Amino acid sequence: MLIGSSRFDHLEQLPAVANNLTELAEALCLPTSWGLPPQNCVVLSNPASNDEVMSELRSAAEQARDTLLVYYAGHGLIDLHNSLQLALPKSHQQRVESGLPYDYLRQTVLDAPAERQVIVLDCCFGGLALGVMAGTPELVDQASVEGSYLLAAASETSYALAPPGETYTAFTGELLEVLRAGMPGGPELLELDAVYRHLRLVLGAKQRPMPQARNRNTGARLALGLNRAFLPGPSVGTSVSSDLASRTWPAPEGIRTVQGFIARLQDVRRMSGLTQRAVSQRSGGRISVGSISNLLTRETLPRTWTAVPTFLSACGVPDAQVEQWHAAWAKLQVEQARTAAAVQPPEREIAKPAARTGGAWRRLTGRVGRSKPR
Incomplete structure (x- = not known):
């Protein structure tokens, strides 16, 4: 109800x-x-x-x-x-x-x-x-x-x-x-x-x-x-190490920068021992080889969370650790927004030059066009 x-x-x-x-x-x-x-x-x-x-x-x-x-x-x-x-x-x-x-x-x-x-x-x-x-x-x-x-x-x-x-x-x-x-x-x-x-x-x-x-x-x-976004297990015929789920994966704790976030994702791929094509196959095609390459070589934080958990799960990272990665990504996203707001000049400072220009123009036109006192 x-x-x-x-x-x-x-x-x-x-x-x-x-x-x-x-x-x-x-x-x-x-x-x-x-x-x-x-x-x-x-x-x-x-x-x-x-x-x-x-x-x-x-x-x-x-x-x-x-x-x-x-x-x-x-x-x-x-x-x-x-x-x-x-x-x-x-x-x-x-x-x-x-x-x-x-x-x-x-x-x-x-x-x-x-x-x-x-x-x-x-x-x-x-x-x-x-x-x-x-x-x-x-x-x-x-x-x-x-x-x-x-x-x-x-x-x-x-x-x-x-x-x-x-x-x-x-x-x-x-x-x-x-x-x-x-x-x-x-x-x-x-x-x-x-x-x-x-x-x-x-x-x-x-x-x-x-x-x-x-x-x-x-x-x-x-x-x-x-769960419509559920990532199925390995496809039939895909060779995956039996100890994949029990490995000690690179953790997102301590990540402070976007560069550190991407570097740690690269470490996950290396720890998995899987090629980018194999990771894509494990995802059931939910993330392409090109998307994996873009994710691991980008210089900016992914704008959305969708690709990252798919990549991590396909590599074999347990769900509990995927949630830790989500928290790290969310923290970086908030910090980026705060930094962007801090470096944005105040609106009144942006408007000052235009105000001075407008004032000068009004004084100039006043002198040229004035025919008699008002």
Whole structure:
């Protein structure tokens, strides 16, 4: 069940939430995901009241037998007892009781006969400026569901989770990307804990709030679908050393420069003992020989992460170490952006010469064209 509030009478509008609901419903119905029939994916957009939400939620909970997933996107409010209230279109910042108490939703999920329960919260906790969503670890603890998995987009108040002008909220946008394109270098199945770790890396690299998760029992092993970017094992007939996976691979720790990053990738290829053609074959053709050559000889940081994990996995680097490489790449990307911003001259300094030129031109034309005092 997908619940979302994008229009509000007394709070900032969140137009991206409407897109979240439409695209997430479509993604969950894909054959590579859960392949849900449309009637099993209930979408409740801008519900008028708590009664409407709870009626639909109880109906969905009663019918679910395998897995019950409840997703909410919109504003979140904190009442005087530090309890979470999910905002509805008529909710008011100074009247937090006008929202849907999270405890209502939580208890209904707990009472459901489904074997597994998942709650995903992409909501703000504070009625701040447009697009700002925030939260604290205590809220995530409060929202925990025993025997299930909770994934919450909660972080510091100084970061925006629904940036104006973007199609989706930051958290759900990255979740949709995982469902559609997969996780390069990730496992064959999109297990919740693997998705959570990936989202933390991606959102952290963009300096956006990092999600939090709480797992009870085996909830972390629940898969949202197939990983479309999964790298299969060696092709039939490809000769690969039996100890490839157990080798001590060059690690990305300590890398400080782009040159060091590329040099360490070259070390990985040499350690694998594979030619560039063999690496391409091991990838199932997902990365060409030319792309490998470009990756290992470039002087700049790869703009996207896609080629690097494919190369590393094809060489035989374990998934856990591929995640370490991702963190190193993300750190370099952030440092490059900071350096570029630091060397960019202030706008007013750029404008000064033009201002002086314009002033001189005005003085000149004033002298030439002046016919009488004004």
